[in-house]
Amino acid sequence: MSIKRLLLPIFILQLSAFAVLAQPVLEEIVITADYRQNALDDIPASITILDAQTIANKNAQHLEDILLNAPNVNFSSGGSRARFIQIRGIGERGQFSEPLNSSVGLLIDGVDFSGIGNAAMLYDMEQVEILLGPQGTRYGSNALAGLINLQTKAPTPELAWGMQLQAANKNTQGIAGYLSGPATDDLFYRLSFQKLSSDGFGTNQHLNQATNKRDETTLRGKFRWLMTATEQLDFTAAMVDLNNGYDMFSLDNIRDTLSDEPGKDKQNSKLGSLKFSSQRFEQFSLELMGAYAHSDIEYSYDEDWVFTGFHPWEYSSTDKYFRDRETISGELRLLSTDSGALLGSSTSWVAGLYSLHQDVDLARNYTFNPDIYTSRYIIDRLALYAETNTAIGDNWSIDLGLRSERFSAEFMDSNTLNFSPDDNLFGGKFSLNYRLANGSLLYTSASRGYKSGGFNTDGSLDADLREFDAETLWNYEAGFKGSAFNETMQLRLALFYMDREEVQISSSTVRVRDDGSAEFIDFIGNAAAGSNRGLELESQWLATENISVYGSLGLLDSRYLKFINSTGENLDGREQAHAPAYQFTLGAGIIFNPALSMDINIQGRDSFYFSDSHAIQSDSYTLLNASLRYAKENISMTLWGRNLTDEDYFVRGFYFGNDPRDGYTAKGYTQLGEPARLGLTLNLDF
Numbered sequence: 001m002s003i004k005r006l007l008l009p010i011f012i013l014q015l016s017a018f019a020v021l022a023q024p025v026l027e028e029i030v031i032t033a034d035y036r037q038n039a040l041d042d043i044p045a046s047i048t049i050l051d052a053q054t055i056a057n058k059n060a061q062h063l064e065d066i067l068l069n070a071p072n073v074n075f076s077s078g079g080s081r082a083r084f085i086q087i088r089g090i091g092e093r094g095q096f097s098e099p100l101n102s103s104v105g106l107l108i109d110g111v112d113f114s115g116i117g118n119a120a121m122l123y124d125m126e127q128v129e130i131l132l133g134p135q136g137t138r139y140g141s142n143a144l145a146g147l148i149n150l151q152t153k154a155p156t157p158e159l160a161w162g163m164q165l166q167a168a169n170k171n172t173q174g175i176a177g178y179l180s181g182p183a184t185d186d187l188f189y190r191l192s193f194q195k196l197s198s199d200g201f202g203t204n205q206h207l208n209q210a211t212n213k214r215d216e217t218t219l220r221g222k223f224r225w226l227m228t229a230t231e232q233l234d235f236t237a238a239m240v241d242l243n244n245g246y247d248m249f250s251l252d253n254i255r256d257t258l259s260d261e262p263g264k265d266k267q268n269s270k271l272g273s274l275k276f277s278s279q280r281f282e283q284f285s286l287e288l289m290g291a292y293a294h295s296d297i298e299y300s301y302d303e304d305w306v307f308t309g310f311h312p313w314e315y316s317s318t319d320k321y322f323r324d325r326e327t328i329s330g331e332l333r334l335l336s337t338d339s340g341a342l343l344g345s346s347t348s349w350v351a352g353l354y355s356l357h358q359d360v361d362l363a364r365n366y367t368f369n370p371d372i373y374t375s376r377y378i379i380d381r382l383a384l385y386a387e388t389n390t391a392i393g394d395n396w397s398i399d400l401g402l403r404s405e406r407f408s409a410e411f412m413d414s415n416t417l418n419f420s421p422d423d424n425l426f427g428g429k430f431s432l433n434y435r436l437a438n439g440s441l442l443y444t445s446a447s448r449g450y451k452s453g454g455f456n457t458d459g460s461l462d463a464d465l466r467e468f469d470a471e472t473l474w475n476y477e478a479g480f481k482g483s484a485f486n487e488t489m490q491l492r493l494a495l496f497y498m499d500r501e502e503v504q505i506s507s508s509t510v511r512v513r514d515d516g517s518a519e520f521i522d523f524i525g526n527a528a529a530g531s532n533r534g535l536e537l538e539s540q541w542l543a544t545e546n547i548s549v550y551g552s553l554g555l556l557d558s559r560y561l562k563f564i565n566s567t568g569e570n571l572d573g574r575e576q577a578h579a580p581a582y583q584f585t586l587g588a589g590i591i592f593n594p595a596l597s598m599d600i601n602i603q604g605r606d607s608f609y610f611s612d613s614h615a616i617q618s619d620s621y622t623l624l625n626a627s628l629r630y631a632k633e634n635i636s637m638t639l640w641g642r643n644l645t646d647e648d649y650f651v652r653g654f655y656f657g658n659d660p661r662d663g664y665t666a667k668g669y670t671q672l673g674e675p676a677r678l679g680l681t682l683n684l685d686f
Contacts, residue, residue, distance in 0.1 A: 033107070033129045033149035035138070035350045035387060036335060041481040044399060044431040044443035046494035046536050048073075048552070050128040052153075057589075057599040057627045059166065059640040059681055061174070061196060061216075063120035063128065063150070065674075068603045068623070069585050070130050071536040071554025074578050077651035077671055079265035079299060080200070080212055080244035083117035087132055088498065089532045089558040089579030090145035090473075093611070094652070096321070098362050098377040099411060099454050103504075105135065105143035108150045109222075109236045110273040111291040112327050112356065114142045118267045119240040119295070121218045123164070123176050123194040126153045132536060133475045133496060134449020136427020137401030140354070140383050144451040144473055152236075155188035155224045156180045161686055164194075168679025171210070172198040186226040194218045201675050202255040204247060204262060206307045211247040211262055216240075230279040235272070242267045248671045249305050251659045255672060260308060261318050263301035270294050283340030287333040297323040303367070305658060313660040317367035329356040347390040356381040375413035375457060382406045395435045399445075402428040407452045417457055423470055425450045440482020449473045451504060456523040468526045474499045488542040493535070500530040503560070505577075505612050527563035527612075530576060532556065546591040550601075553584045565613050580606040580620075587625075600626040610653030616668035621649040638681045646676035 029040040029049050040049055048070040060066045064082035067073050075082040076093040084092050085104045092103060095115065102114035113119050122128075128150055135143035159181035166174040176194035183189050200212030220238040227233055247262035271293040278286045300320035308316050333352035341348050357380050364373040387401035408422035431445035453470040479494035505527050534556040541549045558576040565571050575581070587601025604622040609615065627640040652671040657664035 029127075031129055032151050033131055033138070033147060035333065035352075041439075041441060041483075041490070041492070043481075044433045044441065044445055044479065046132040046477065046479060046492075046496070048130040048132065048536075048538065050130070052126060055122050055125055055128075056638065057640070058625055058642060059168075059627070059638065059679060060122050062122060063117060063148070065122070065642070066128065068583070068605070069552060070132075071538065071552045071583065072132060072534060072556050073130060073554070074580060074583075074605075074608070075651065076578060077248075077673075079118070079246050079248075080214060081118045081242070081265070082651055083115070083120075085117065085148065086578045087130070087146035088496070088534065089556055089576045090498075090500075091578070093578055097364070097457055098360055098375050099379075099409070099457075101452050101454055102142045103144045103451055105139050105147040106150075107147070108271070109152055109238070110275065110289060111236075111271045111293045112142070112329055112358075113269070113293065116267065116269075116295055116297065116325065118242055118244075118265070119269045119271075120148075120150060121194065121216065121240060122150075123218060124153050124178050124190075124192040124220065126151045132494070133477060133498070134427065134447050134473050136447055136449040137385055137387055137403045137429050140385075140403055140405045140427060141381060141407060141425060141450060141452050144449045144471065152192075152220060152222065153178075153180075153190060154234075155190040155222055157182055157188055163684045164681060166679055166681040168198075168677055170199050170201060170677070172196070172677075172679060188224045190220075190222040192218075192220045200245060201672070202248065202257055204257045204259065206258045206260055207262070211245060211257055213245045215243040217242075232277045234275045234277075236274075237272045238270070240267070240269045240271075246299070246301055249301075249669055251305055251661070251669075253668075253670055255675075258306045258310065259302035259304075260306070261302045263318070263320075264298050266296075266298040268296045279337075282337065284334045284336050287331075287335065289329075289331040289333070291327070291329045293325075293327045295323070295325045297321075297325065299323075311660040313663070315660075318365075319367070320365040322363045322365070324361040325358070326360075327356065327358045329354070331355075342388075343390065346392075347388050349386065349388045351386045352384075354381070354383040354385065371414070373414055375411065375417075378410045380406075380408050397433045397435075399429065399431040399433065401430075402426075405450075409452075409454075411455065411457070413457060415457075419455045419467075421453060421455070421467075423452055425452060425470065436482065438482065438484075440480065442480055444478045445476070447475045447477070449475065453504075454524065468504060468524050469502045471500065471502045471504045471526070473501070485541075490538075490540045492538045494537075495535055496533060498532040500532065503527040503530040503563075505560075505563070505565075527560050527571075529561040530559060530563075531561065532558045532576070532579070548589045549587070550589070551584065551586040553582070555582050556580065560612070563612075571612060575609060577609045577612050580608040582606045595630055595632050597629045597631075598627065599629075600624075605649075610650075610668075610670075611655070614655035614668075616653050616655045616670075618650040618653065618670070621647050623647055623649070634684060634686050636683045636685075638683070640677075640679055640681065642677040643674055644676055644678075648675075649673045 050066050072088045074086040076084040078094050106113045131147040135147045161179045164176040174196040178192040180190040196216040198214040199210035202211045204211040223235045225233040244265045246265040250257045273291040276288040303317040331354045336349045360377045362375045383405040385403040390398045405425045411419040427448050429447035433443045451471045455467045475498045477496040481492045537553040558579040560571050563571045583605040585603045589599045591597045607617050607620045624644045625642045629638045650670040651673045654669045657666045
């Protein structure tokens, strides 16, 4: 990375640190993903919040639309939506077979959707919380790199309702609405729905039709019952139905495709969650949580990317994956009250028991398999955890957390493969915190994350590629969180170093068939070690009563140590895949008058490797986004644009031979990200 490219985002971000006029005070942000609901600047960890206003400014419909706002967060697509996420350079980039143990946890209203993030739709969303770094105490095995928590809006005690209509290029249309209020004096509800459709971003020239179409429906109901003066029950039920296409790769690396059997990227998820809270006891409060999700998933594609008759040497193949995934989790949590604090009332505490059961059935219908391949993968996780916060005088405090997890799994398939791994895993954290006189927080911490081992199941893999070990990670971090200039500027800074052992790496190999075509095989292995270090900076400044400036910056230096990839190439010292060295956002919100406002921002990302099995890279890129909003009483209209300069950028990349015109010579193939989008959204809120 050149010095010029590094200094530019730092310079433009720090423009917000100059002269400040008399301004209003920034609002406090509360985090729900932690054990207790705490203010963002009171938690000694690097956390990014993407709130409802951020979502509205970009007209974001899915999590992928706003992830660029967070430092050191990347994503990978390969379908109609990006459902694989990387934090600080760590995370899966795809899935073609079972099993998958996620490095980044994803919760939607308390329900685990790790690894199947297509369901992360954003209508009626309160905020998205991104916890960067290992959550070895809070969530364990599925949060080695971090955790993303989506919290939808809660029921209101007063009657409220609204509708949303939108239209955009690519024949995009949407309708949504919500209704919230009291059913009785102590029972409140919130109902919401959304329907979106789009032609997608490409054209299938062979079939003469738009391709990669989207048809997405979300229904949600939330209820809050104030059972007694000390007890409360919250319940959520939802359905997310995504009936999307998948036809994004072309032999010429353009948006126009030639497939005769376009694939599908479908997901139908039904979920429910409940939380019972009681303050009945003097020494502690009690929380009981349960969650359930069932998802039917189809992921399929035309493997040859062309039509029959395209070339005399062609092959013709489709690959279809059908998954049935059920997840059940439960948690018992005790949180100390003031009277239950230990060590002379200086130490608050949390203790709990967590369990998760997941059952995934897979059926793969592949042209070159004589029969339909089937498998079943069952996971059970049982964890005990505890965390304390001890005040030392007026300014110092210590956080200590521990988690012990029993992981067990069972796998069986139609090729008579059987695996039954189990492991005892441990995580935790320690942080030393200092509160400055103005309320700002300084902290330094060490935390240990972990991720269970597993196995590869493709029938043509060699025996030594079958199994891989658990990965562990130590994260060392120092940070600052606080405000300045009469609380008109918020600043959050974190410096981190992560030491990884038995690094789990998604690799690939190619098997050449008898007809000369190539089979791409994705598998996971272990590198000896790796290191990830960097910086995360976020700032918001109210320059005047009508102008706010905001920005974020992520710097990342990721390296493999003593790693030979699947092709025999020595990658010692090379950057890890999907780990850009920098990414940044710089934007401004401007209020012209009480009715008219504007938001404009640029977002940039450095180049990065697509995989550890080849050297193909994404180019660096910068995107321009803007929105103009007119609001009068209960009606608002927003004219919005994303990627206004129509920058080409990539969200997935492969390297193998698939073009009969050059004898199936191996080369790079890429999937393009979202092109220029322009639309109008109408909101009515009463």
